Amino acid sequence: MAVHFPIALILAAALAQVLNLIRGKDAYADIVRFLVWTGALGGVAAGFFGWAHAGPMASAEAGVMLTHRWLGTGLTFGLWLVVAAEEWRRRNPGALSATTLNVSLFGAAALIALNGFLGGSLAHGGMRHLFGG
Template sequence: MMLSRWIPAVLAIGTLFVTAPSWAHEDHKKAPPPTAAAAQPGAPAAMDHAAMDHTATEAAAEPKPMPQRLVRWLGRWHPAVVHFPIALFLVAAVLEAAAAWGRRAWLTDGTRVLIALAALSAIGAAALGWLAMGLPGPVEDATHTLHRWLGTGIAALGLLAWWAKERSMRRQSGRAARGLYAAALAAVTLAVLLNAWLGGALTHGVNHLRF
């Protein structure tokens, strides 16, 4: 009884596999035969160019392997994820500046979580950026190169700022630990602003912030 229940399903799946190639090539069957253009003078050259274009289109339309598709899909998340470290580092820097200016130490307690989240999201954004851009090539322009390596440096600076923040929160921490944290946070904030501008220049042009 159990076997008889599965027989229709197996037959249906087998039918799909058998007929799928014909569906995939249905459009190719409707294309005009190339021999029709050979009777006209000068047609062979035109036919060759058309065949080359058709071959290139077919190659571009071919399904990519799953690992390649996954890498491209993950890389498309870079423009969205990159907003997290930008916002978190900037908010942390503003809070730290307000705490130092107004002598309100309680503001620095909230930046502990912000710095941690900013550092982790910076690592994720940098990794997705590498997936989006791929490995460096010989034809990569200066803007792409600077954006790539500055983003990688931001991930490292973010980890340094996080580590320095944790050290500065200890009771026995001295002025050196707090100074290191302030320097690391200032450096990563400036780097984030510059790299955000570079990212906008890559997508919208160098005049994207022109007033």
């Protein structure tokens, strides 16, 4: 739960931001803020538990594990940049702050989806977690 919940929170934040863009107003701005903050806080727990589960880094660590480990570590810290972008947009509404939030949030959501795929590959044996076999 500590790993999957932050994934869902950030993906839900991206969806809420899409709804903001479609509606042309910040109808979901408070929801985005809540989800980004809780996703970043949960990301700290996910990063901690990820490192605890994987153990120390091996010198010959496989590419998928190495990528998953460091992408997850980057996201653990990078989600705080999304929080900063959200807070900047809230305090300084404008095109630049809105664009910064959109790029950081949608970029983080894409990287989280990629890292979730890599985690599924590690846990369930390659592409089999997609096709059930």
